Amino acid sequence: MLAVVAAVLFAFALLFELLGTSLERITSSVLVTAGLFCVALYFAGVGSRSVAYRRRARR
Template sequence: MLAIIAAVIFGLALILDLTDASIGDVINGGTLLTAGLLCMALHLAGVGTSVRAGGWRRSRR
């Protein structure tokens, strides 16, 4: 989930960078780039994933 959020943030940052626009005084391309990198780092660290004791498959017997 965090990887999808990071992809959306990176896409928005790319569009803002290509158009030389910004969203207010605080949020610009660099801010969105940093937020996207933070989401990717959290995703790679395993934050937000759920690990079940039985694995991801359940057998029905």
């Protein structure tokens, strides 16, 4: 999920850069920084949907 959020932030940053627009405090560099933060959280394993249970082996 965080990777998708990062992709959307990067897309908005690209549009802001190409169009030369910005909102009051939200610029393309702010969006790139937020996207990199989401990617870092994704690589750290935050928000992953992996289930941490062990399967018992029957012998």
